[in-house]
Amino acid sequence: MGITDGRDVIVLQPSKPANLLAALLLHPNSVVSVDFLQRVVWGEERPVTAKAALHTCVQRLRQLFAKYGIAGNLIEAVPGGYRIAADAGTLDLIAFRELLRSAEAEPDPDGELRTLRAALSLWHGPLLVNIDSDILRREVVPRLTEERLRTLERVFDIELALGRCRQVLAELWPEARSHPAHEHFWAQLVEALHRTGRRAEALSEYRVVKEYLQTELGVDPGPALQQLELAVLRGDDLSAPAARPGLTMLPPGDRHGLSPPPAIPPALESGGREFPSEVAEDVLETLVGAGLLEEEPEGRYRMHDLLRTLTRGAVAFRSEASGSDTSSGA
Template sequence: MDIQVLGTLGVRDDGVSITPTAPKARRVLALLALRADTAVPVPALIEELWADRPPRSARTTLQTYVLQIRELITTALEANGNRSVTAKDVLATHPGGYQLNSGDGHSDVWEFERLAGLGYRAMDAGDHQRAARVLREALALWHGAPFADVEPGPQLEIEARRLQESKLCALDQRIEADLRLGRHRELLSELTVLVSKYRTHENLHGQFMVALQRSGRRSEALDVYRRLRNTFVRELGLEPSPALSRLQHSILLATPHQTPSAQRPAVSRLAPLAS
């Protein structure tokens, strides 16, 4: 089974889609696919569908959505000539829940998490070349927001935020690896977009400041700090972290031939992400 949730939802059995078109059935499959090979409790699925106001028929209606997905699985199995497995084997009923069995298939979330972990370990080992390459591979698995074509309920909203935060961590580390490799000029256009999108993310602003300074654009690097500080004070009632303030100070004192240390500021407080 091939599972894709880092973008539009796609679940296929040997290339044949089992993704329903009905919105709530898609929501059920999205949650089952994200947690493939793990039983998802019925209360979690009911909460996903109806939040804190489920109808009296919630369990019966959920069973209807499960049957719709199983019908699509049956069609896919027949199209692939697979008679040794049934739809109930693929989408199994467990005590108190349902489980989508991947059959040792592929999940873009699993692959992203595997590659990101390799990238983090490479960073810790000082292998910045490998870290940049592996983290770039991990980020290439993303094709949009998680479950981009699914109207999410409470469970999927939480999972989407978790995945977006994981993506942002991987992106932060990949940019850091590229900075360590001296690719500051190549990063300028990307960081210009990122600091506009994440207006209060200190690490990204710090990385942008370093990239600008190393590119001989010290005044612009200082402008980045001033804009961030104004946003912090106006919107959050906070000052930037001491680490970012030290970076700004080092840029102020640097001569035209000096650049800030390659070691990124250890920002201890990440402000909330912009929406």
């Protein structure tokens, strides 16, 4: 973490004021309680003089700002704690999140991709390497890391959907290696290799992640990765979105994995009998209870990859069965 006056960048040395500044910047324009700030600065064993010492840290930060020409009373004492004023022009974290919102509004994939890459360019090295605070590393760093990873996922999905498989490989390899439990990166890597004619390498990379998951976590790869392995073994053409197991590119306005609620028809027919909509509603409740559907706000649902696979299989089976009936009756 560092500060800049627009010309030079000053990287703060590990210290109590640096811990305090990190806590405030990670909650910009919000009141951060004295209790939380004391835990960030001193851990769970706070000195009896912690309240006065915290004020001293604030004063030292204000002096540091003045020294480097950062004007204004950025750190404000408010009832219950402190607050730091920031905007997209003064804090990269705010600029990053604003760019993500702008990307969602982009009407075409190339525009979204440019905006997402502009957002990622604001990340410089590992998070909070010069901050010595267990609570920030435990409670804040994982959430921020997830924001970056979700953005990278989206970037790679767009690149793959646009057919730029060869170009994106150079980025996919280090990300998959750096996050061995992040299955989506591995799925993207396997797909990119397969679509560039490197089938053997795609299967080799699948074996790498499978061995890691089984050895380190005691689990098998998820349904999306398993289906992708089968697609590679069969030599399927994965260039069409419908043929990409678990990697379908989400359209604008639906970029968080949310699907509209499954439609409930007035009646479901089976063997000549009609089932009322209440039965369909019971089915929905059962699927939610089994973890195959996750209910979201505003009546939306998140579908588990296993349910997607089963649904696709059922549709394919019915299509084949219909074709058989037609041919046998001809």
